[in-house]
Amino acid sequence: MPRYLQIARQLKTAIEQGELKPGARLPSSRTWSQELGISRSTVENAYAELVAQGWLVRKGQAGTYVSGQLTPEHRTVTPAFLGGEDPVPQPFQMGLPALDLFPRELWARVMGRRLRTQSRFDLALGDVCGEAILRQAIVDYLRVSRSIECLPEQVFITSGYAASMTLALRALAAPGEGMWIEDPGFPLIRPVIEQENVKLLPVAVDQDGLDVAAGIRDYPSARFALLTPAHQSPLGVALSLSRRHQLLAWASSAQAWIIEDDYDSEFRYHGKPLPPLKSLDAPQRVIYAGSFSKSLFPALRTAWLVVPINQVDRFRQQAARMACSVPVLWQRTLADFIHEGHFWRHLKKMRQHYAQRRQWTETALRMQGFQVVPQEGGIQLVIAVKEDDVALVEEANRAGLAVQALSRWRINSVGQGGLLLSFTNISSAEMAERVAKRLRQAIGKAG
Template sequence: MPRYQQIARQLKQAISDGELAAGSRLPSSRTMALELGVARATVENAYGELVAQGWLDRRGQAGTFISPSATTGANNPASVASHPQGAPRPFQMGLPALDAFPRALWARIMGRRLRLQTRYDLVMPEAQGESTLRQAIAEYLRFSRSIDCQPEQIFITPGFQAAMRLVTHTLAKPGDGIWLEDPGYRYVRPVFDDAKMALHPVPVDDEGMQIEYGIRHFPNARFALLTPAHQSPLGVALSLPRRRQLLDWAVSNQSWLIEDDYDSEFRYHGKPLPPIKSLDGPQRVIYAGTFSKSLFPALRVAWLVVPQQQVEAFSRHTHLLPCTAPLLIQQTIADFLREGHFWRHLKKMRLCYSQRRVWLEQALQQQGFDVVPQAGGIQLVMRVRGDDRGLVAKARAAGLAVQALSDWRMVSQGEGGILMSFTNLTSQGMAQQVAKQLREAIT
């Protein structure tokens, strides 16, 4: 175990045993490093991990303190129920590795931006999003995803659901049909329900969405939403022949494709297939991305890349649905991208997630579970027999934040599964512990 994780574990044990009282101040990282005979960065990493998990609170120049919620349930420190308030629950999905985010670097960049702001930065921000961020995203997509777009084609939104609302307000009419992956990302369906659209579930197999099924059953749909790089939640990639078939259907039917590229950066083996948007000569693809998985979800910043001929229409609707992400946040993200920190962070996280996935896979297999292999992503699927909803209910009652695959289905039938994330499993021992807890909970 790395030295900083050893220090973090010792501090957690001291807090759980009551040796360190809630609200008490810890020594500075410099002082602690001298006492332990380690580098200051090692102590900073230990403190940072405990802050991310909710055990410690940073209070600026006042120092680092024991969180008041960290001692809850201290008599049973191994229990999931004693998890610090606000910390990720074991297996919680939708979160990146909070302990691995470079918070100190982020704070320096944000502080610099704050110091450089002028009085003109206090006016109403651009409804389409900060221009420097749109320029930085355009440059990133051009070199990383082979998507040739201009800053004016990019629209910043406060989250993925807000991006979908902008699409429906601009292009959709009540009664328009939309293909949705089945199983697929369930939290976006209410957006299309609110727009009074007809939801058309299209099954998913080992090659992604079954395009022929959609054409045969719902040929006149006006939209298709899919996750071709890493299907959510099954993790498969849409094959290249199906991508071409999908584009041909969109062109012939004058339909819109919404490509959700939510975690394509986290692929562990081989090169990912090119995004559909990079093949979009006819300009029928709306490309959506977010910083929630690559940086952290509290940012609430997503973006759309729209076809050039639709820029004016989307611009009109941004006055009704403007970007509400704080200007300081947008400027900080732009600097993080332009200075190369984003590239370095993604490279580090690919290695981190690859290792943590192996930890969880091995731990689950040791408990007799069957894990579905995937080439990347920040979550996995574990096959189960019988009622996966019932098993998940037992696991959630034990404090484990797993989800049932059946809850992500609309009408399709298939084998049961349990969905879980591994991003915040910070050690092999932690993975073994929560896998054992899962086995005990569902048996």
């Protein structure tokens, strides 16, 4: 096949698959020819072929564009990996904040200012532990919101909870050591822990959170305890104050490390939160893990660790090998966003909206006869079911509802089945009623 036809075919495929969208501008024939080391006329011929077939249009000096009026013969098929099929967010999808309520324009303004005022020095590599200005902003935030006193050098910026875990384990763990994990608990972190050759030791959760006495009884020599004390993920209970003290006393005497995953503690709708383990950490055994995925948005890929002051050097050595992968521009934008008060305002606004969205969703689910388990805060709900929750979830997923099965979050623990779901993107009472009804239709009389 002549070269110009090969290029034409490549472009046609890209348009068909939606990689080149209607209206997209194509590179000039000069750019193509220089990049590929071919003559400009070859590229011109390829363009002419596709113009003749209606795929492309020429706009004189302005260049060549993908036609904005592709006919059905120019059927565009969006490949599955581009996610063309699944609307994001799917109803009840977990792990997402309210995407419709994030102040995107404000964010763009703050980032635009940073971008415009960059100097040449800002183009170099940033600090491997994270930008000083963001670490300071996190210190200021934690002091007020979580009563945690720490220094900026104790804060390490990472590209998410999994990266935080990897950094913590590379800094502190030796192969074969064990970690208490909550059962049921967040499943996606387990392979990350196992990858560092740390053994998972499931400890049951009850209405007071992780059963610390059971952990001490079954695995006294564990080196780590990982937990979500603010609202246990997924059951939503808080670790009681007496268990917090019991856990800290054990960690201190066993020389074990507590990893406190505080991933959505920002979202309490009433009452005063219990103090985080980190704020009670006189023995300096707590590694605190926070994330902006829920409080801002997950595509930010920004999380952090607060580590004991006497471990800073170990973490820094490890961070130097992993190097913070959050772009400097984003880190500085985030620091400005916090320092200028936008973060606080956003959290305040989101608490009000989430309280409202949760109420809409709970009410609609109850109207459909579902038994919603009462929870103190957070952005998830649990519906208790007597039936096999995995089978129900399969039905619901087939109907396009992104609920999850509680038993899939269990390891050894046995207990009631449940449907896990989030309400964050349910933006009206009508929508709540609609999706609750769809859930009822999908799973029949169950639950």
